Amino acid sequence: MTTSIQSFHDLTAQTIDHQEQPLSAYAGKVLLVVNTASECGFTPQYAGLERLWRELQGRGFAILGFPSNQFGAQEPGSDAEIKTFCDAKYHVTFPMFAKVDVKGPGQSPVYRFLTAHHGEPRWNFHKYLVGKDGQVIQSYESKVEPNDRGLRAAIDSALGA
Numbered sequence: 001m002t003t004s005i006q007s008f009h010d011l012t013a014q015t016i017d018h019q020e021q022p023l024s025a026y027a028g029k030v031l032l033v034v035n036t037a038s039e040c041g042f043t044p045q046y047a048g049l050e051r052l053w054r055e056l057q058g059r060g061f062a063i064l065g066f067p068s069n070q071f072g073a074q075e076p077g078s079d080a081e082i083k084t085f086c087d088a089k090y091h092v093t094f095p096m097f098a099k100v101d102v103k104g105p106g107q108s109p110v111y112r113f114l115t116a117h118h119g120e121p122r123w124n125f126h127k128y129l130v131g132k133d134g135q136v137i138q139s140y141e142s143k144v145e146p147n148d149r150g151l152r153a154a155i156d157s158a159l160g161a
Helices: 045-059 079-090 109-115 149-160
Strands: 012-014 020-022 030-036 061-067 127-130 136-140
Touching: 030 045, 030 109, 030 149, 045 061, 045 079, 045 149, 061 079, 109 136, 127 149, 136 149
Parallel strands: 030 061
Antiparallel strands: 012 020, 030 127, 127 136
């Protein structure tokens, strides 16, 4: 089955509201895919991610958040609780998906694709930059902030491609 997956756009994921979402809906867009957590030292990055999303979404850019409880048990809540937290504390409007495993035997198909050539996340708020063609361009460690100049340059370059 995984051999037929040639692109991020070949996948489907469940939204945080438990609706099936074909990721082909994002074909032609530059994506920043982030594994998120509500109780992490990096959680304030939600604010920077939201700013980046609001600034660039009109140029064909999207941020996709995938909550995960695999690092320090820092995302213990249900999808509904996560959605409420993100809305109330950070006013998140970028697409959020149901909680997933980003590594290990239960790894979601989305993260199996993302990590195939770019390594598994080592902590929350690891970022994968996906090009318009659905291929992973680069990954960024958790400490790379959404307003990082290098990340922004890579996003702008991908948007111009």
